[in-house]
Amino acid sequence: MRKLVSLIHLSLDGFCAGPKGEIDWVSINPAIFDDADRVIQMAGAAVYGRTTYDMMRGYWPGVLKDDKAPQDRRAHARWVEEIEKFPFSRTLGQTDWNNVHLKHDAKDILELKQRPGKNLLIFGSPGLVKSFQALDAIDEYWMFLNPVLLGAGIRFFEDAHKARFRIAEARRLDPDVMRFHYVREEQS
Numbered sequence: 001m002r003k004l005v006s007l008i009h010l011s012l013d014g015f016c017a018g019p020k021g022e023i024d025w026v027s028i029n030p031a032i033f034d035d036a037d038r039v040i041q042m043a044g045a046a047v048y049g050r051t052t053y054d055m056m057r058g059y060w061p062g063v064l065k066d067d068k069a070p071q072d073r074r075a076h077a078r079w080v081e082e083i084e085k086f087p088f089s090r091t092l093g094q095t096d097w098n099n100v101h102l103k104h105d106a107k108d109i110l111e112l113k114q115r116p117g118k119n120l121l122i123f124g125s126p127g128l129v130k131s132f133q134a135l136d137a138i139d140e141y142w143m144f145l146n147p148v149l150l151g152a153g154i155r156f157f158e159d160a161h162k163a164r165f166r167i168a169e170a171r172r173l174d175p176d177v178m179r180f181h182y183v184r185e186e187q188s
C-alpha cells in the first residue's frame with residue numbers, strides 16, 4: 001500500500017499561508033530544497049489541491065524552458081513534468097499538462113493509496129489536506145517550520161481528525177528553519 005505524505009511549510013504560529021494566500025515568508029535556499037528533495041525522491045505521484053495545482057502548472061513548465069534557471073530548479077521541473085499528477089478539484093474540468101489525472105472527490109485518495117507504487121506526495125494544499133485528515137488518510141508529515149509569526153492566515157491544523165504520530169527525524173536547516181518528519185503511529 002502506498003503512503004500518503006504531506007509536505008508543507010509552516011509559520012511558528014501554525015499558518016501555511018498568509019491571509020491572502022501569500023507564501024512570501026517561506027525560506028527557500030539550496031539546503032532546504034535539497035532536504036525536500038529527499039521526500040520528493042520517495043514519491044511516485046504528486047497530489048495537489050486546486051490552488052496549488054494552478055500555481056505549479058503556472059510555474060514549473062516555465063522553469064523547464066528557462067536556460068538561466070538554477071540547476072536544482074530545472075531538475076525538479078523535469079521531475080514535475082514527468083511524474084504522475086493528481087489534482088483534486090470539484091471545479092476544474094480539464095487540464096493540458098502532461099500526465100495529469102483529475103480527481104473530483106477526496107475519497108478517491110483511498111483507492112489511489114491501494115495501488116502499487118511509490119508514495120503519494122501532497123504539496124501544500126491545506127484545504128485538500130484537511131479533507132484527507134477527515135478521512136484519516138495521511139501517513140506522514142514533512143513540515144518545514146519557518147522562524148516567522150504571521151498572526152493571521154490559513155491554519156494548517158484546523159479541525160484535524162485525531163491521529164497519533166511519532167517523530168522520525170528533526171533537522172535544522174539554514175537560516176533557522178526546522179524540518180520535522182512525523183510518521184503515523186502503528187495501531188495495535
